[in-house]
Each structure stands twice: as structure tokens, then as C-alpha cells.
Amino acid sequence: MNEHQPLDLRSPWVVSIHDLVRRPGEMKEFHQEIPAPADLGTEMIGVPDESPIVVDLRLESVSEGVLATGTVSAQLVGQCSRCLTAVREERDFDLQELYYYPGRDAEEDALFVVDEHIDLDPPMRDAIVLELPFTPLCRPDCLGLCPECGFNLNDDPEHSHGEQTDPRWASLQGFQAEG
Numbered sequence: 001m002n003e004h005q006p007l008d009l010r011s012p013w014v015v016s017i018h019d020l021v022r023r024p025g026e027m028k029e030f031h032q033e034i035p036a037p038a039d040l041g042t043e044m045i046g047v048p049d050e051s052p053i054v055v056d057l058r059l060e061s062v063s064e065g066v067l068a069t070g071t072v073s074a075q076l077v078g079q080c081s082r083c084l085t086a087v088r089e090e091r092d093f094d095l096q097e098l099y100y101y102p103g104r105d106a107e108e109d110a111l112f113v114v115d116e117h118i119d120l121d122p123p124m125r126d127a128i129v130l131e132l133p134f135t136p137l138c139r140p141d142c143l144g145l146c147p148e149c150g151f152n153l154n155d156d157p158e159h160s161h162g163e164q165t166d167p168r169w170a171s172l173q174g175f176q177a178e179g
Contacts, residue, residue: 007114013037013121020061021116022101030057036074037121040128045078045087045136047128055120057095065100065113072124081135082144083152093131097123 012034040047057070078087099118100106143153
């Protein structure tokens with residue numbers, strides 16, 4: 001985030017750090033439940049809009065800026081990539097981000113303290129989205145769906161359609177019976 005870009009102070013993800021600014025060694029605990037922003041996830045799994053995200057952080061003043069470390073906890077909702085059943089899971093995600101004071105040398109994608117505030121939204125999104133499973137599963141040994149009829153094989157692992165003959169070989173079956 002550009003250090004000159006103003007923050008939306010109405011956002012619950014924007015936090016005042018007035019008591020920490022330029023006081024290295026000072027520390028502040030931040031514990032809050034904040035509604036999830038829109039579009040937090042992938043097509044297969046994510047955090048539902050407005051569902052609670054529990055933020056448990058330690059904000060520390062350091063010489064370069066303010067270091068935020070801790071966890072964010074959220075309810076994930078999605079679909080199993082094998083059997084397409086609903087997946088619900090509560091997960092904790094580690095968050096660590098250094099917010100630089102204006103005028104400090106920092107990488108292009110660094111976050112900055114803006115008017116004694118920091119925006120927790122970008123590192124929270126990174127912490128959650130980068131740790132989401134690429135192929136969510138309802139359970140590690142999910143059997144998926146029957147390729148012929150779509151039956152959920154977790155409901156009956158012995159499910160079958162009997163012995164099937166490849167139609168390309170069907171005309172040769174008569175030779176076997178004669179011989």
C-alpha cells in the first residue's frame with residue numbers, strides 16, 4: 001500500500017496505534033471479533049461474507065514501524081473437491097506484518113502506518129487465502145463419486161455396477177464361448 005494513500009477509518013480492519021507511534025519497545029494487545037470482508041477465499045472454499053473473524057494480535061513498536069504478530073481465526077465453508085459435499089472447518093491462521101513509518105525505505109508492496117493507523121485487511125487476506133487448501137476434502141480418505149453414475153462412494157465403498165465389458169470388445173465374446 002502506498003504510504004500516502006488514506007485509510008478508510010470506518011473500516012473495522014483499520015486500527016489506531018496512537019499509543020505506539022515512534023515509541024520502540026511499547027506493546028499493545030489487540031483482541032477483537034471483526035466481520036469478514038467480501039470475497040475472502042476461492043471458488044471451492046472461503047470465509048462467508050460478514051461471518052466473524054477472531055483477531056488476536058500483539059502490536060509492537062519497533063524502530064522501523066509497528067510489528068503485528070498473532071493469529072486470525074475463521075470458519076471456512078466450501079465444497080469437497082472429490083465428492084462435492086459441504087466442508088465446514090474452523091481454522092487459525094498466523095499473521096505477521098511490519099508496517100513501516102512514512103519515509104522509511106521499504107519494498108514496493110510494503111504496508112505503512114498512515115496517520116497513526118494501520119490496515120489489518122491486506123495481511124489478514126494474505127494469511128487466510130494463501131493457506132487455503134487447493135483441493136479441499138471432507139476427510140483425508142474421501143473416495144469421491146462413482147465415475148459412471150455419480151453416487152457418493154463414501155456412503156457405500158462397495159458400490160459397483162457389476163462386471164462391465166468394454167463395448168469395443170463385445171463382438172469378440174462370441175468367439176470365447178464357441179472355443
